[in-house]
Amino acid sequence: MYINITTSETGDNKGSCGTLVNYLEKENRDKKSIDQHEKWFNGNSNGIRPHEVRIGIDNNIAKLGKDDSKFFLINISPSQKELTYLISQYGEQGIKDNLKEFAIKVMDEYAKNFKRDNIRSHKDLLWFGKLENYRYYGYNDKEVKNGSRQLGEHKEGQQMHIQIIVSRKDITNRIKLSPQNTSRGKNVSHSKKLGQFDRTAFKQSGETLFDEMFGFNRGLKERMD
Template sequence: MFINITPSATGDNKGSSGALVNYLEKENHLQIEKGWGYGQENWFNGSGNEIPRQEVRAKIDRNIRKLGRNESKFFLINISPSQKEIAHLINRYGEPGAKEKLKDYAVKAMDEYARNFKRTGIESHKDLLWFGKFENFRYYSHKDKAVKNGTRQKGERKEGKQMHIQIIVSRKDITNTIKLSPENNSKGKNVAHSAKLGQFNRNAFKQSGENLFDDFFDFDRGLKDTLKYANTMKNGTVQQKAQMQLLNEIFQQDAVQNHIIDGFSKDVVNGAFESVGQMVASMAPSGLSLLDILLEPVYEVPQVNPMELPKRKKKKGIDQSHGFHR
């Protein structure tokens, strides 16, 4: 599940939302122009599914009390399931049903967005002013490698199932009194600042979106497809990466329960283990034969004949085999 928050697809969120609303109507225009036969898609939120674009623009543009000229007025949230997740939805609900279920998911995701601010009175999507737009396709842009090398044209539809949802959410809450900005990433470290302006942890929001999808749709996500795994392999220490890779190998064993691996992966992210060996040792009380799994041939320590070990080379008083001064 890919979830990100940006100022706007048009690059500006300090003025009217009109340009963004019109941009997100592109698929409705293409439906008519190309005759795709999918029908027109109106906007939705937790209160309705047939909201016209004029209402979206008017309500977002009016909800800006006490916001300065150079302050953000709204944000764009992109909710994009992976190909595996889309296939799961279609297999379970059919294509029309998958679309409606994804809208239901978006409402719950906005509940998580609201709660992430940890502000009194901001408890669910009902406390926000927001509008979602379902889209069936994605399109090649000038940034895509395929367009740059000439194999695809700008504006051409991308292959595969590409259903996703774009959400415009106002900077101000539904009462037009409380400022809510996902750009405030204090994460609660500054207590006084957070109490006054709220806080927003983007990683926590993205993780909640992944957890919500798995629970809501009974989706069995492999460890390698989790946000924890991706973030660790990108930003983790060498030890954390090794630990996560080993957990992924263990995860693929039928005898290991998913929640056990999930717990260990969270510990890896939190830096609970100094080494792979310490992580392995901590698995013993789990009640599963995890150590047996680790002793599969791929993890066996090779037996070496001491007589075959290379002789140490000495140079200028340094033991080259260990790097110690003698």
């Protein structure tokens, strides 16, 4: 299980999220019918449209300066072994529904990690998820460099994963929440007040959650710790 938090796959999270939303629509642009599109989702809906994501995130920036981060990108990527296991349990369509449910619970853990009394679950966050079916060969992949694969070509095997855009501000647009804040206070109480985020604990919680939710028997060498 690989869970990572970045500023943005497009390299900029200090302005509008529109470029990132457009980038994450890349698979839908290859579909002939809109009925085949993978829709955006969160804990309330599975049919969110791209412009609703952009407007929601871009309007949730009260008291943030031009050089402040406005949103973050969370990548939830099960291993090929984990994906193969899920397909054996739930089938090709069922795996998508279950991964989305898993993502909602991961966002619960994201909220709890801030250790703020009024930030307790995904419902206290403004976030939108997008399931992607493929990964693509890029400039830095050795297969592209040696000519055995073309730039943009699908990578082999099970590559299903979820990308989540989460606002820097909470759902009320009042509280700043940054996973980049890893500074420790003078004591436990002071650290809570600062809103310290423990990235390692967050990643570990995702692995534990996956195993408990799906009954996955993880080998010792496959454990994060």
